[in-house]
Amino acid sequence: MTHTKQLASNIVTVLVVDDDEVVRNGIIRCLTLEGIHLVSAANGRLGLEMAMQIKPDVVISDVNMPEMDGFQLLEAIRNDTGLASTQVMLLTTRGTRDSMRLGMTLGADDYLVKPFTDVELLNALEGLIKKNFRIQGAIAAAQTAQEERLRRAYSDSLGGGNSFGKFELAPPVGAVAEPAIQATVLFSGILGFTSLAEKLTTAEVAELLSEYFERIHEPVRRNGGQYLRQLGDGLMAVFPDSADEAVPAAGRAVAAALGIVLATSVFRWQLERRFADRGLPPVAVGIGLHAGDVAMCRPDSLQSKEAIPTGDAVNTAARLQFASKQLGWLIVASATVLQQAGPHVQTGASTSLEIQGKSTGVKVIEVRGMDTSMDDTISTTGSLGQQTNEVQTALKRNSEMVARAVKGALESKLAALKHLSFAGAEAPLRLAGYRILRRIGTGGMSDVYLAVHELDDTPTVLKVLNTGSQSAARMARFIQEYTLLSKIDHPNIVKIFKQGFSDTHAYTAMEYFERGNLRSRMGGAVDQRSVIALVSQIAGALSVIHDLGVVHRDLKPENLLLRADGSIVLTDFGIAKSIFQSDNPDLALTRHGDLIGTPSYMSPEQVSGQRITPQTDFYSLGVVMFELLSGQRPFQADTLVSMLALHAREPTPMLPKEHAVLQPVVDKLMLKDPGLRYARAQDLLRDLALVRQGE
Template sequence: MATVLIVEDDDAIRNNIIRLLKLEGYEIVSAENGRLGLEQALRHRPDLVISDVSMPEMDGFELLEAIRADRFLAQTSVMLLTALDDRASMRRGMTAGADDYLAKPFTRIELLDALQGLMKKKERIEESIEAAVKAREAHLRQAFSDSLGGRVVPDKFGLEAPLGAIPDTMFEATVLFSDIRNFTSLAERLSSSEVAELLTQYFERVCDPVLKNGGKHLKFIGDGLMAIFAQSLSQDSPLSAARRGVSAALGMVLATHEFRAWIDTRFPGRGLPPFAIGIGLHAGEVTICRLGTIQNKETTPIGDTVNVAARLEASSKELGWTVVASNAVMEAAGDGIQTGGMTSLNVRGKDLYIDVAEITGLVTNIEDKRHGMATLTERAEAVRDAVRINSEITARAVKGALNSKLSAFKGHQFTQEEEPLRLKGYRITRKIGAGGMTEVFLAVRESDGLPVVLKVLQANGKAASEHLSRFIQEYTLLSRIEHPHVIRIYDQGFTDDHAYIAMEYFEQGDLRSEITAGMPQERVVAIISQVASALDAIHRLDVIHRDLKPENIMRRPDGTVALADFGIAKSMLQSENMAFTQTRHGDVVGTPYYLSPEQACGTPITPQSDLYSLGVMMFEMLAGTRPYRAETLELLLANHVSAPTPPLPAANAGLQPVVNRLMAKKLEDRYSTAAAVLADLR
């Protein structure tokens, strides 16, 4: 009988699985965490591993990676156990090489069915390998026999595909990935048979537009659906795969909208959450992997295009959009694609950003109608309403969940007895700061262990609206900037009165301690050059920082620095809808010791205002003291407006012209750009 390794830190769950599988005749080995599980796997080499995802010492993902990296265990079947609503973990596990997953809580039948399915899959693969080995041996024997007999054998080693066999195929295609929103909440209010009935009715409806638009290789993953739209070479179907994928997605949204009436009739008064879906579309290269025997082949689409489509669908929930399509889809789909919002998304697990758009409709042409898209034209208004209502349902659900999660942060004690707080793949470890309505937490990104800062705003009531606006502004500005000397931003989330930003963590702190200790001239020039490079980047994007000071220059372990804290930064783009970034004439914004003359006077600022602050900071770094001190704020501001720049220490006199020009009172005497500062420093 097969040997199964159970790795689960919950004693009750682990013991229940062990007892159940022993009754079925399986040989069982168990462990209470991933580290011990790996030791057991290396010792016993089980036929199959069932592992929880969240465990101490080594989690399920790390165990899976270790198994796949070991040459003796690499082919072992692995099933991951995860929470029912944790689809991100499921996708991450499948991408990392898991063979299947099972959502908690599960029944005895579900566990046995999944286990038997994996065992059958393992048997099919082994049969395929055995058949291939035997065929290769027979081919080699015949080839060498013919060769010894004097015949020329063109393919002695059998590297060409045998006659009649279909090799793995690779082609350009559009991948559609869909999912039901909040399926856990829905399933909790229904019996198992009712959930099965609901899914059957739902898939019957949404598969129709997929098939009508030429969708192939349909796969059902729980409540999710994947379909491939291959680029057709047939004259009978000249429409692009991307256009057909968009049409299918909108058709699915319309079918879902109408499916709500069936739910209301079938389950009246059950208090079910509003039914909604999310769809991701991405275009690129897709490989069709074929497994099994000749009589029983299974086809599975794989590759980066499939993974990205799944990640876009996952992002649709956070964005509050119904259909999210990558720029690759938009470019290939042709004219008439109606869109809402547009943004760039980081593809998790890859150092890659993808431009995406919210698709709200499709204006069809004669060619579209000839090939089955007439419904989208005839019911264009209904399609738009369906997309809007679906997106509103999603937005309400996301805001509600995020509000509840962020509210839990307030007053949390972070004791060892309390369960660690988690937020969208981050594990919160401790609070590291607070000010006003903002709290700052140190967190760990669970996907790779990267330490990050979570900046959380709890802004309830009308008086807090300006704080929320500035918080959103900081993210909006930072999301446009990608530069080695600007703080990195990883994630964000906003509701009506809560918000958070996940940002780069600087264990070394800011520049103040280094100035206090004294800085050599070479170090000063290096840091000023890096900050000037950052200013050049943000100024090119029409952003003015407005609060340049040592406390906003953060240090990394490698000695480089990054410009941080864009909370009062200002966008100069009039086309941007950011009225809240504008200050009234006469307002003084910034830290008084580093204010430019125009900021001190409350007159309009320019990118050169940041350069003045850079000069003040450079003077302080070289001299060890600020250029101006005064007993009152009025006198300090007056010094910025009219006082001459003090002399630097004799050892740094060679840099006096640079500081003088940076701190020039008149704009025309000051450096015109940060690039000009860099040129002089070089």
């Protein structure tokens, strides 16, 4: 049995269930020789408990046993979502056709008649192990295909397209059709999910999705929802019509939808508190409800007991959910649902929607609430109980897949920009509401693009940073600091509209400056009055970011942009650093040997890798001020090492005589000891004002 031994080397677990100790030990002896991981139980009840605990790949069970026979054990295994795909071989002395037919009907994978030889047992087991590998391979392939479909759908969404394809609505290939049922279908989805996900790490997206779905499962299950399926960031549930229920299916579906809205509201509040520094968009939900025929099918190839709902009612509910954002409604219900739900539902606006595949429009109505008395009646319908480990595991696994898909979609979009030629025949790439027109700059770690907003064609700069090996935590801090800046409304700080990050890229959308940067005004010395005005504006901008705990670290003419009115704007915070992280040396100090900044404008503490403070920016501002007044930089050298040495040791050169009145200001800005420089921007502004008054 070399094949079985080879298969067993892949760590196959076999559970042997038989009340006959001699037979049980004989099977264990035979299979132990092949290196298979074995466990056993003396009857069906113990076997089921063991199976639920260890999740075996194969169960070999006798049929005739006390407490729970083999047929009952088989049926219990097939009805358990966590065990449904387990391979089951039945053993019996009754080799009759009726007995074998019953076993196969209940879902047995093989049937071995006692007495049997070791070779017969091993051959049968080898077949089951191979079948199990095929099933697991099919499941893995299906999951990989689903993740790729989600990635493409989220990529379309990021590009401004229709992300409706993330919902799998067609029956799977090879599915076995079952009779249709009358039911109300609920579709729920997170609105603007990609905007939320692009500001979180992959692990954070997965964790939050898993928690969110656990929360919204509760009102759905409490109100009798069945066939729950997580589809991307959406949830589908079916509420079958039943004469046994006191409340119609449509009423229970409406109650579940309102419960999801409430759960989402609480989740949004908690999320905003947890990630207050990320600038996350408000979490909002959109829900579609429709009633009608629901076709049921079962993916027989994977031996799943869970039927998959498909058909017109499912498609229509999904499309109503998709329309919720455009309508601005939280819950969009078809008129059919509200007719069946009864008079207790509180409604708002109504309209008619064109639905693909339907010859006439569907009348839809906004659901706003439900009478308290009706809600109390519904809340007692059905029971939730504890989420099973299988459900929690499935939610976690699906959430991780969705997180990888949405972050992978953003990664692909950002990485693709690098390879675009922006030729005339090339369609413009769209990203997060912007249409990217051309590349206008490039550097060691970043590229800058001119884009326009899709809605109003407002020119926008899109800066894409390639972080390479930067950790997810560092990426998150990058976004946090830009989020702080995006909240600033100051005339001398660039306006930031949007930002996001993937595993190795980050992007920021900010205002566009047609006049370019300050370097364009530095063909020679600038008049003293203009320099004082420019430096005063820069100092004002530094005062604001320093108060927020951010040090720019790369102040230079290229990062100072000109508005149409001639005013100056501080931009490019790509290497900015928080000064409120002093408890973590890795965040407060630059590592020895790292040069963060531009050498010609670099402070002595940056050169030596010492602590970064707001005074670091004041030193660089002193260099810019000297260059504006004199027409040249204070220190010039042929090599990088020589340049850095000058900044570290040499005193500040003298300004031209006509600017001697500003020499004390420049000297104080450029002192080698950061503790002796200006303590605050306000102190610098005061000295500049005094010079201006004395002119």
